[in-house]
Amino acid sequence: MIPRYSRPDMTAIWSPETKFRIWYEIEAYACDAQAELGVIPKENAEAVWRARDVEFDVARIDEIEAVTKHDVIAFLTHLAEHIGSEEARFVHQGMTSSDVLDTTLNVQLVRAADILLADMDKLLEALKRRAYEHKDTVRIGRSHGIHAEPTTMGLTFARFYAEMARGKARLQAAREEVATGAISGAVGTFANIDPYVEDYVCQKMGLRPEPISTQVIPRDRHAMFFATLGVIASSMENIAIEIRHMQRTEVLEAEEFFSPGQKGSSAMPHKRNPVLTENLTGLARLVRMAVIPAMENVALWHERDISHSSVERGIAPDATITLDFALNRLAGVIDKLVIYPDTMLKNMNKFKGLVMSQRVLLALTQAGVSREDAYRLVQRNAMKVWEAGKDFKEELLADPEVTAALSADQIEEKFDLGYHTKHVDTIFKRVFESNPL
Amino acid sequence: MIPRYSRPDMTAIWSPETKFRIWYEIEAYACDAQAELGVIPKENAEAVWRARDVEFDVARIDEIEAVTKHDVIAFLTHLAEHIGSEEARFVHQGMTSSDVLDTTLNVQLVRAADILLADMDKLLEALKRRAYEHKDTVRIGRSHGIHAEPTTMGLTFARFYAEMARGKARLQAAREEVATGAISGAVGTFANIDPYVEDYVCQKMGLRPEPISTQVIPRDRHAMFFATLGVIASSMENIAIEIRHMQRTEVLEAEEFFSPGQKGSSAMPHKRNPVLTENLTGLARLVRMAVIPAMENVALWHERDISHSSVERGIAPDATITLDFALNRLAGVIDKLVIYPDTMLKNMNKFKGLVMSQRVLLALTQAGVSREDAYRLVQRNAMKVWEAGKDFKEELLADPEVTAALSADQIEEKFDLGYHTKHVDTIFKRVFESNPL
Amino acid sequence: MIPRYSRPDMTAIWSPETKFRIWYEIEAYACDAQAELGVIPKENAEAVWRARDVEFDVARIDEIEAVTKHDVIAFLTHLAEHIGSEEARFVHQGMTSSDVLDTTLNVQLVRAADILLADMDKLLEALKRRAYEHKDTVRIGRSHGIHAEPTTMGLTFARFYAEMARGKARLQAAREEVATGAISGAVGTFANIDPYVEDYVCQKMGLRPEPISTQVIPRDRHAMFFATLGVIASSMENIAIEIRHMQRTEVLEAEEFFSPGQKGSSAMPHKRNPVLTENLTGLARLVRMAVIPAMENVALWHERDISHSSVERGIAPDATITLDFALNRLAGVIDKLVIYPDTMLKNMNKFKGLVMSQRVLLALTQAGVSREDAYRLVQRNAMKVWEAGKDFKEELLADPEVTAALSADQIEEKFDLGYHTKHVDTIFKRVFESNPL
């Protein structure tokens, strides 16, 4: 976890305090279920809830762990200090440490996913708002970084919206994948504990029982979760790269918001760096790097080995905290992104009218000019624009061979931007109304 | 593509012949739609279908491409050689190459997914059959590679079944993700073509229209697809590793099927190597390596750059062909896996009865012996097993301090395997009947 | 291997013909050494060389393998068909298949490295030539994609040269790493073969004996090799991205060479796409994806498992063939890159003189103006450039508060480009003469 790239709510999920709180709840609910089954006395189960409002002392638990070399035992020992040794004697009965650890991890991942889903909603809202705001703001579409045909800034936002909406749907699926818990004992056979306890605890913790576990919950679920975060991070990078391109000096179609008081802004007005989206590009790499280790974690030996554990201590907090920070940063960037429609037009017309050359070529052909002749006509006028900075439309209108095939009106019509934007509403309807992922 | 790790049906999807066939169909359907809209003459659309039964000549198309330096133009030129230049003049009108290329890629990925889904069905069937066959075949469960508590071979197969069933559900979702097509023109605005053409072609090709495309279909869809293959490959590795462990000389609880005639089998009966599952371990790495490049492909510049293309030329065939081969190999391995129940029992009893020490410890405590004393009692008898090869149960029965707390029957009961298998049916019901992913 | 991204010499290294040729040489040299030791008869060793000029029949060997299920035995059987069964009976004696396979792989990797090193020389030569050609071609340096201070195009080429020179040194080291062979028997103990045979064969094949092998040559060597290719591919991407940026419509400081006859070039002169460097960006991803699997290959079980084998069948040819193709493509791109020095100047002066604002700020401070005042003075003139398109120098010269602190000459001097290029020769000397990696 890199403090400067973290937000408190997500960080809190991964704190020792939260972890012990979840451990406590799992143990307490398990006691309730065991008492209900008659396996342990009801009063012992009730006694556990006396610690309901306790804030567990992390330093004290660490101290005990230094002796016992076992984190769950250390916690249980500390719990007994609160509720009494005698009362605590049935806590954890029939359970194995992994029952607590794995169920807790999934509770944390589910909560992390919920925060990320809320982040995505915020981002989606910003993208939608900016899409409608710039639905008709014409800019040049580019393939290969080269001017192609006109599009609109609204379409750019709309496609990011559609992509993030897909990301959200994937995250919801990934959240479901990890929303399972297991209280199934040493190798998952329920030898020492009734499946009812698992059912009960899972229901209380907002999880489904893992249909079949070993000592651990199978790690393909987690691999899918982190892979999904990796895809979302890549979509985030996609947006970040677009903005970085838009802000580069020669393009300058947009800028990350720059507060008026921000130092240096006006003495070097040309030097406003897209540092937020550059940062997001790097953060995407950080999120993505969790994917392969999470996949390498799947193939555990027999009923479990513990190689996955150190990996998850790293990637589970790191990937979720980083992505949470990044999605929020991105939502803010989108929300306040300064758009320069005039520059968009200016850029589009850099080579006066030349982006329409293909349309003119087509029109000439359709007007009966042979392909070869049409090509020659377009070429000789295009070169005047390219080499001598002339205006393409004017050159065409002044070329008798061209005007022999196309009327002035027809030529004018080829330069009508409305031709390119006529289906924007259709696309917006698809994206924002039908919502077909 | 590594020939020895490929199967013909999947390989065929990625052949130039198949590619050109799909190109042809897209172009032909697009003409139909254009004719319906009145954009091109009906007879021209109909003329395209004259090539319906043509096998396109890949060498000829390559020859043309060597001149035109453009694959789609080369194909269209060749198509015109079949249906006549005049008739072919409206083919591809208003479309951009990517309309054909991207829609084709997704048709291929969908077909590849369908083959993979069938592979998974085959694997699932084998896993289920072997699970029921060995539902009650007891073996020792292991955590950390160390004996823990008994489980059954059926549970092992059942958990692989559950994991692969999740994999299948993920693949179905990933298939849906890439089942889109786009016929939207140079930058995705439909400037030169009506959205109806896209609708029509997609419906004919078994795809949904991409709600919003640029020049290309957004690559987050493909990233998700390859990430999903990576997770499935990791689950495959999980199964492979289990079998490799089972076959190692000291364990020998199972062996990959070894045909009686296979050279060397009987002169060195101890030297039957689990080469198929070792191979699958490597193939899992090969499938997984597509994941990161697929994610790096998402952030294309503006309306597209072509960096993704070379990556996909590699990973799309390679990852699908390899996984198809691997899943089939794995289904075969599972189907014929030779299981040795006797060795399983022998292994479990390696330290005669010692795996029950924890149960005895618990029983002593429950019988009122203090934790310290119970521990001491178990320890002194356990050490006789560990160091002198004694039988744990017999030692306990001969220890008066133990028998003072537990009757002979109670001690016997702690060594009853039925204790560990009593919930196997419950778990099987969860996995094979309720099917809760 | 993607045919369109491959070159014949590198591809030939990975052909079955080459592989069998190397197998043959290893076996033949091993026989020579064995004969020298007196282990096998001299005439049998000599007989093996009768096949010296044979082109082994791959189809025939495959046919035999289909029966024997063992590639090395199939080859030996085929060899016997050429030199006679009786004469061939001592071939391979005391050796294990891996002795042949692993030594062969390293011969192939060494040869592949030699081709790649030659590729890099070609690229280095092109970079050096273009660096000197454009040593003094001034362009704006950019941080964050935003104009910063002037630099020269020659410095850009020079830094790519320096980076690739480092890459070459790394590849030389990686080549040394894999230049080992092993003829050490089933588990590397030389139980059945004298170490002298290993010495002899390695010396003949241009390798060093592996100091300690198991059944296989340790895979950390190969991991390092592929990691090194990954770093070189990333450097290649670095150059590719620079060119793609330079070619984008708004920048247009360079273009990939576009042959005059290339279709579409002059009817759409604005639409020359940097497809080669985009392609190189994708190829970099393909090379890089070999890195992690190569690292996952290191941890083989005990004296070997065969999981690495399928991975290497994929990545060894793919990564080397792709990188060979890519380095050559890049050398060609650099060699013929069209540079537009005029546009470079035009871009630099987009905001007339504004890139010098920081220098002016510094000069004012050094002239005794307080930081606050200096900032205010620069700011008010900068804003006239930014908002009203004025010329920065002229505004400064017309601002009495500025001229009170700095003379006209002093102001002029701040706009002298020579200030920025004065150390270019020093840097060139460092890069091209001292060559301190």
Next chain:
Amino acid sequence: MIPRYSRPDMTAIWSPETKFRIWYEIEAYACDAQAELGVIPKENAEAVWRARDVEFDVARIDEIEAVTKHDVIAFLTHLAEHIGSEEARFVHQGMTSSDVLDTTLNVQLVRAADILLADMDKLLEALKRRAYEHKDTVRIGRSHGIHAEPTTMGLTFARFYAEMARGKARLQAAREEVATGAISGAVGTFANIDPYVEDYVCQKMGLRPEPISTQVIPRDRHAMFFATLGVIASSMENIAIEIRHMQRTEVLEAEEFFSPGQKGSSAMPHKRNPVLTENLTGLARLVRMAVIPAMENVALWHERDISHSSVERGIAPDATITLDFALNRLAGVIDKLVIYPDTMLKNMNKFKGLVMSQRVLLALTQAGVSREDAYRLVQRNAMKVWEAGKDFKEELLADPEVTAALSADQIEEKFDLGYHTKHVDTIFKRVFESNPL
């Protein structure tokens, strides 16, 4: 950074205190050089050293950064609080933030490498000691996890030694790669600062001047550094996997040291889990995950973008801290690893003498028996061992067809372990004396 997997010395390198200390030294040395050049007054340079013994106040610097939004400016402001504003006015003159940041990062990486090199020495020492200790401890070599031929435990340690020695040589090279500094200004042209300052500062900080930098030091150096850590981590995993295999219940040829007092050790003597090496397996994944992001960092836009920065804030401390911890843990594991030579022999003889079957086969052939007959003879005796638990040697001695070809002495000789260990000294000499990497 995961606290439980970190050691204080390495962690200290990445603390804010250390960072500011290095910043300070760079700035102070730069002032010395500037004074020497006459660019700034000598007394100002001297004044900077007044803060020589200051412990910079991280909280105070953070406080200033919260206002200035710029870390280097915040530090310089704080520095001025110590040495006086007037005296501090020439600090950092002509430099750009990256000059400080990048040079500092490399100082940190060099120091981190030095700690890692010391770790590797410790590990190498332990491996060497254990190798000589068990030079002649015979155990079965295994390919595919299946018994092959005898080897010795010393050879196992020796090959890990050789692998780690290669790792150390690689790390030394990688350390050299990043041991460069840059004080070259905004885009690396030395426009505002003389190259002498760079020379001077680098020499003082133990670095070489970067031959050609932009605003930043080129990131291929760092990519190589992290790739090297990834290879070393993979070698570490290789050792860890071996130990995990040796400790598994059925093999039990070694155990991680288990302190006598460690809870549960003797009540469940069979349940000593190889948790340290399992942990190392996971830590290897964590180190390796830095490799791809480090490579993605290479292709920065033009003279720099800042996307690499967030990545390095994560991976630079994480990968070095984790690897430092892991190498130390591994050195400890090796140092105290409990080896069970008796079990090694017992395992080797699991199928009484059967591992010698190949040697017997060869001997029969060499004695003139036809291949077919030799195979038949070996097979029929091998099957008695395999199926009925007989002793292979005894069966052979009792088989008249065998004894017709081989004398009793010759048969005995085939079971002589010395045959397999005769070259151990040669190999040890290669590894520990000649040290040919």
